[in-house]
Amino acid sequence: MSVLTVLPVIMAGGSGTRLWPLSRALYPKQFLALSGPQTLFQQAHLRLTALASEHIAVGKPCVVGNEEHRFLVLDQLRELKAEPSSLLLEPVGRNTAPAVALAALQATADGQDPILVVTPADQTVTRPEAYTAALRTAIEAAAGGDIVILGITPDRPETGFGYIRTAAPAADGTRGVQAFVEKPDLDTAKAYLAEGSYYWNSGMFVMRASRWLAALAHFRPDIAQATQASFDVRTTDASFVRPGKAEFERVPSESVDYAVMEQCPSHPEAGFTVKMVPLDAGWSDLGAWDAVWQVSAQDASGNASEGDALIQNSRNTLVHSTSRLVAAVGLDNVVVVETPDAVLVADRSRSQDVKNVVAALSKQERSEGSLHRRVHRPWGWYDSIDHGPRFQVKRIMVKPKASLSLQMHHHRAEHWIVVSGTAEVTVGDKVIMLSENQSTYIPLGTVHRLVNPGTIPLEIIEVQSGSYLGEDDIVRFQDNYGRSS
Structure with missing residues (x-):
């Protein structure tokens, strides 16, 4: 048997608004550790790597994401001692069909035609061995030209998912796909569960x-042509691949399902066969807090907790604490999620409606919908721990060998106090070294830079003072990460 070449494609876009306040636009759920020590993105990578066998060669992952998350992707892969084959940065969101097309174009750019294993970055499974077995079956079927989808064996009448209607199982472990069905009402979902083929x-x-590109060109030539036009004018910087922005903005927004998958069984004359491999591996898309509760360890009363939580006389309740003690008394079917700057309390059965909170925050132009108090940057992070009229206090961590931009501010001065590590500080035309308990002052309008020359993280306390303390009061003269503002 010849060796099959597999390219993992991890779809890492999305904002996870229904898991607010833990998931936010600039640090969404795929980069959070919600079920185990690794983040959901890292779990996806590890599951795909495990597909390798004597007959399956798994390449470095192709990650499709957006500009804001590019350094999160690299950092989280580095924690696993991995790196991507490419990181495709979508200029704007255009749903999954164009995203998969970009990955397919990148995969075939050098004349190769690997088997793509496409997975969202924000799912979890509790039985990885079953996942591996099912994906290997799907890879074998796809090698012969089929388009293969993983179908989750249902364990309850679920109204929040679309369904796949299938034919009887074949000898190779696949099922023919007869139709894709929209999210049903409860009675229909119960009928699907009882029938057994959904x-x-x-x-x-x-x-x-090549099969995906051919199917897309057949059913949605407008998407195929517009995506190709954007890919043709791409720019490449190390592992970052950036399609043309103006061209990609003209790509129609459509999902994989609507663009291709649902068309194939409806138009068999086109010659694109879709098969399904059942997946019974404790799968969850963690689409809302109710789903997180379902996969969490629960006590005898159905309560689940994460962090410093105390739950008494409560039932079927989830408490997730990130920074302080949260006590819950007498709750039934409730979700409580605490973060340093926002707390969510919701009926667990209404957890899908949390996205409406994020929409309201956006409408009010409040930052809590998109930013945490701790904001991650390519060089590390900062945490705004206190603020008031004309002052702000931040805790800043700089990674070993990392550097902030050479910059200045029009409206604020800064004091820096080193808490741990060693700092190389540029202030005007001077460069000084600071160690623990030492400090310096950056006058308003002075060009400055902070570098960690050491091998351990550098932590400082920054006290800002001035008439305006917004993050947009930064003039960058030099930056290692390609940022202009």
């Missing part, structure tokens, strides 16, 4: 790159 649509696909 599966949840997982959003995971396996097919040769």
